[in-house]
Amino acid sequence: MSRLGSMGARLYRGEVGYDFVGKRMIWYGVSILITITAIAGLMVQGLNMGIEFKGGVVVTTPKLAVSTEEARDAAEEVSGHTPIVQELGTGGLRIQISDVTTAEAGKIKSELATELNVPSNNLNADVVGPSWGEQIANKAWMGLGVFMVLVVIYLAIAFEWRMALAALIALIHDLTITVGIYALVGFEVTPGTVIGLLTILGYSLYDTVVVFDGLKEGSKDITKQTRWTYSEIANRSLNSTLVRSINTTVVALLPVAGLLFIGGGFLGAGMLNDISLSLFVGLAAGAYSSIFIATPLVADLKERDPQMKALKKRVLAKRAQAAEKGTSEDGSAENAENAEETEPEDAAPAGAVVGQRRQPTRGRGRRR
Template sequence: MSKLGNLGARLHRGEVSYDFIGHRKLWYGISILITITAFVGLAVRGLNMGIDFQGGAVFTTPKTSVSVSQAEEYAHDASGHEVVVQRLGNDTLRIQIAGMDTQQSDKIKTALAEDFKVDAEQINADLVGPSWGDQIANKAWQGLAIFMVLVVIYLAIAFEWRMAVAALVALIHDITITVGIYALVGFEVTPGTVIGLLTILGYSLYDTVVVFDSLKEQTKDITKQTRFTYSDVANRSINSTLVRSVNTTVVALLPVAGLLFIGGGFLGAGTLNDISLSLFVGLAAGAYSSIFIATPLVADLKEREPQLKALRKRVLAKRAQAAAEAEYGSSPADADDARADAAPAVVGPRGRGRGRPSGKRR
């Protein structure tokens, strides 16, 4: 832990720097590949929509020792449909069957009562109409659209429109990955899933805004110097907030992982899976996008501006001159001869070159 804290301090002071911006094409490629995989999963497998969106019947049994697998077999034989069975905390079972009407529900309830060897009145049956699920979905889409608009407006005012565009791209990236994971894994999509998706939007923006705030502060009057390009400063902003972003994400992921893997996996609390998976994937994707997508995209957009494009040329020319002088000595004539062939230096502490003493080149 002390080593991690020391690394964070060195990153913040600029003593250590990882070139995230310089490898942005690699990060873009990875994100495009993941996004394509998500779309393929949606196209091939689709989403496993819950009963709240499809409509159907929900049966709750009294306390029973019947296993989940046995209950699934009973319900499938009685209905002929795919069923979802969850064991609740008081040893009762919750059986969901999609596409049921009132008459079918009564017949299935009677059959389940015989299989479970209980009175039919002890089994509670609730019918769910698909229109309620449609209302939830519509409200979710409306909430998502309003949230996106407000985020773009706020970031455009607080920072600038390029940062707003980059944050919007990162948000769409996170949502697409999360929905694609649901399609690939096959977890049921419930109202809890919708709540989880809306919740991760704020977490996804948190790290992005932290980096943007640092970047805005460090790029004041950037055109008045010739040491750093905008990409250099953007990279330094990521490094200075890197450990804080990682720590925040890990702390947020630990309880969500407990819900997903312990609650949903070992304890069989299936009702936790719908919201915990969306939170887990969304938090991880949000941390990734703030570092590898949003900030590099801002750097790309900003360096299209004429002033920053000219600054980049001046900085690179100065580095080429410095590299030439370090290689061939301090003679202006020697530096001029080699300047065209000199490569730009990497930003950061530069070691002393083993140049020959000034004078005529041998």
């Protein structure tokens, strides 16, 4: 078994673990800092909206002996706007000029043909009205709202309202970070970006629901035992699914990273950046939020419940009693740790994996 597989097995059995829930204030602080940075970038720089949302003209040229810099200068001179010039695989150029009306598009096409020394008939000009992009944006917002409502309703029914609220906060967290990074990087926002943003919502929820399902099983009949608090059970559930979440995220990120860094960066296919950046950032943010945000939030909300408060008091009181008993017997606090381990494994809540059970020996070898 590989080292990662061995570590995953030990995490699942509860032999090792990291106190994610106990150190939740650190993760909250990191998330707040990242979110504030994303919002600041969004407010200062804003989003670089594509031509589909602002309106304009897209001119496609045949293969030319003109560089992209020369074409950019010519397009800026005839239009008065800063264009976006991309080199196509056929050797031609795609010149995108935003904030141009339909009446101006024909004039720009003819003047651009003169500047590039190309017959006007060889240039293909597509005019995009801003109303089309506005319709796309409105439908995207509507789809996002419907998705959020359905997710909250489903999680509240399948689990409980605290988990639904935590998942909703994690989703908003992921979307805010993704949109903020788009503003900071300056990538163009196109309909492909919107598709990517809507796609990451499902990926973001996947790991969260897996952890919540384990937590639901692990917290059954939790008030009937006095060994663990709700936060401790939540942390055990999170550790048991940690390796699975990491593996799933890495496998999903690899092809997206290929699109973003190789296709968009190395090969120069800039149009791949529209959807690949949103997917890459969203997948990474979703894995982070399911581990460091959603589960600790559920534990925070659940610990406010009167039953969980009473359970925590009983657990702490029993541990203090065990520690006092161990100190009084041996004069040291070392037996306090062993006192808790002597408690029967049957006292553990359902779904909490604590190691191998010892089989009872009573009655074995009894002669008739």
